[in-house]
Amino acid sequence: MITPLAKLTRLRSLITFEAAARHCNFTHAAAELGVTQAAVSKQIRLLEDMVGTQLFVRQNRGMYLTEPAKKLVTAVADGLSQIDAAIKEIQNSFLRSDVTITTTIATATLWLMPHLADFRSAHPDIDIKLVVSDALTNLVAEQVDLGIRYGSGDWPDVDATFLFDVTFFPACSPGYLRGKEIRTAGDLLDAKLLNLEGHVARDADWRWWLEANGVAGVSPKADLSFNNYPLLVQAAVAGQGVILAWGGITDPLLESGALVRILKEETRSNHGYYLVTPKLHELRKEPQIFCQWLLNETHAMGRWKSAPGD
Structure with a gap:
């Protein structure tokens, strides 16, 4: 059984992964999230351990998504968009x-x-x-x-x-x-x-x-x-x-x-x-x-x- 704390840890890793995947740069992702680059690296390692595969590769001074990462980021982005839309709908229902x-x-x-x-x-x-x-x-x-x-x-x-x-x-x-x-x-x-x-x-x-x-x-x-x-x-x-x-x-x-x-x-x-x-x-x-x-x-x-x- 997954505990609420474990779910929260996964969510934190997924949010970090989505930002890193969007920027293809840990430094820029850290700046957006208001954390250090080391904190981003840690969350990405936790997520890679969780899914059992590498998500980023460095090549020619650039950072690229692996094929599993491309599949995962689509699902994560869609999920976060749904969460954001639900929050806005609830807010608007009370702010109207x-x-x-x-x-x-x-x-x-x-x-x-x-x-x-x-x-x-x-x-x-x-x-x-x-x-x-x-x-x-x-x-x-x-x-x-x-x-x-x-x-x-x-x-x-x-x-x-x-x-x-x-x-x-x-x-x-x-x-x-x-x-x-x-x-x-x-x-x-x-x-x-x-x-x-x-x-x-x-x-x-x-x-x-x-x-x-x-x-x-x-x-x-x-x-x-x-x-x-x-x-x-x-x-x-x-x-x-x-x-x-x-x-x-x-x-x-x-x-x-x-x-x-x-x-x-x-x-x-x-x-x-x-x-x-x-x-x-x-x-x-x-x-x-x-x-x-x-x-x-x-x-x-x-x-x-x-x-x-x-």
Whole structure:
């Protein structure tokens, strides 16, 4: 059995050998390593005794590698490079001052970006990297620190912390509403309805919303349909019709007056928004700072009291 001390001795000899082989000069290797030429010679002799063959030959005032030495130096150089790369990777993981976040296009566009300026102002030394995708991102495989996800909160690969719930209610631009009387859910049947299609629309369908608010047995006609929620919202802001606003996500537009809420009636989603982090993974300081900021921001919205289904 090789003892830890013996392994250390071998490593010292191999490091010395790599420097000597690279310079083909013991004096230059000693200068690089900060030792004497005699110390280099000693380590080379130890290594030659270990491998059982000569590694250097002197010829015509020069020093050359033997064939076994050429084979060995390639392996040693590769091994030391791997060790150096691993050390740098570990160092960088703790020295990094950035946070990588993933979320959907809608969440990034409509909610995160309007709020992010406050975080950047409070923490100008922390760089933000945003990975936007409507598909679920594998946080570990993609080297992402955290995510903001919409769903049930029971994803097996992450730890999920509830951020806020989502309600749906009709909204439009002030210009579109001007001169119109929309006082009940039934009045919406005469409005230009903008519809969201695709899997993201399962909680925000006009027919489902109208039935939940007393208008049953109708199939409302959508004047425009989109499979992208930010585009749907932009159409509403431009005065092209009425959307089902996602309370929480569209709050910045409602607060700015770009959109106005038409009715007090609303339905609540059976899903919510969650902060997700890699399961059983200790976050660096910067992601921890962002997580705390995110919790504070979403708690201030007043939508955090309970997760859907609680």
